[in-house]
Amino acid sequence: MARGYHHGDLRAALVRASLELLAETGAFSVAQVARRLGVSTAAPYRHFPDREHLLSAVAATAAGEMAAEIAAAVATAGDDPVDRFAAAGAAYVRYAVRTGAGFTVIFSTELSGVRDETRTAATRALMEQWMDLITATGARPTADSLHLIEEQIALAQGYTMLYTQGFFHRSSMPLEEIAGRVAMGSRRLVAGS
């Protein structure tokens, strides 16, 4: 990837490289993403009008991937609605830690001014899928389920942040242990509601 690098699909490569950058540094800049691909800092602006629109495409991709990973985790979790709900929480933290693109990216305030139909469709699908897991546990459709999803997301995102911020000693605390904690906490939340 030295010089004069030409891409078949730079647009998609920019999104992928953005996710890598987020995973490794937690930060995002158009210039760094371009450098990572060996293209000039001007190249991204042929595919996205500005930084926020690239970030929006990243959020859309992350929302889709996260939804897919949650669906896969839920599928192997059996039939018990609580098991499935807990598996979704664990899948969230795995994806968010691995990619650096949790809800802080997917629902970033920086994106509020960007109209992006692909992104809104992806985030809507993600939330609807999640909601279905909750109503399956027997929570009443509106009030209960909204509280429950908020609590689970808060717990999962909180663990994600504590983990990525180094609040836990990562050597003695593998990611799977965090995932297990979130699954366990999710069960308690359902039981208590």
Added chain:
Amino acid sequence: MARGYHHGDLRAALVRASLELLAETGAFSVAQVARRLGVSTAAPYRHFPDREHLLSAVAATAAGEMAAEIAAAVATAGDDPVDRFAAAGAAYVRYAVRTGAGFTVIFSTELSGVRDETRTAATRALMEQWMDLITATGARPTADSLHLIEEQIALAQGYTMLYTQGFFHRSSMPLEEIAGRVAMGSRRLVAGS
């Protein structure tokens, strides 16, 4: 605060202004803090060797203030250990939202290279105070209490982030409602452990 502004205690003022900046923007830069006080961008470097040491002083102050607010909230919560534990969670989210200086600032990875005795003492005192609340609930000293404090912090920090990121509609969701959710969630965590 126009020009030629002279300070009695610029060092303390820099810390305060940093907390204001974090509260308002969620970001931090030495230059913005200096501008906010009407001093040159060079002035802070007479009081702190670099950006990270100022940030460390901010973290130390935040840890002390948060500990004081938690102590005050716990004192008015009565004698029941679970009530007191729940009050601590609510106090955390109030402080973190209001100041922008939750655990992401107090335990920021950017500070790992800064040796600052004042900060480490403040953070140690904060955590010990918090631990005392948990052991009072009857949790076993080591394993249980560590899990419980982590879960509560994750829940509280997760709600803080969802709130500040605008995931909730702030108009229909006042801070006190978030504080109440965290208190309720804390009770469930204790009950389930």
Added chain:
DNA sequence: GTCTATATATTGATAGAC
């Protein structure tokens, strides 16, 4: 102890060559 001025780096973004 604060100022002005400056060095250096990085960012987002644009103009114009190829």
Added chain:
DNA sequence: GTCTATCAATATATAGAC
């Protein structure tokens, strides 16, 4: 569709005047 070159903004940090 990508490049080189460039601009304006902002950042951290330092040197030297007052």
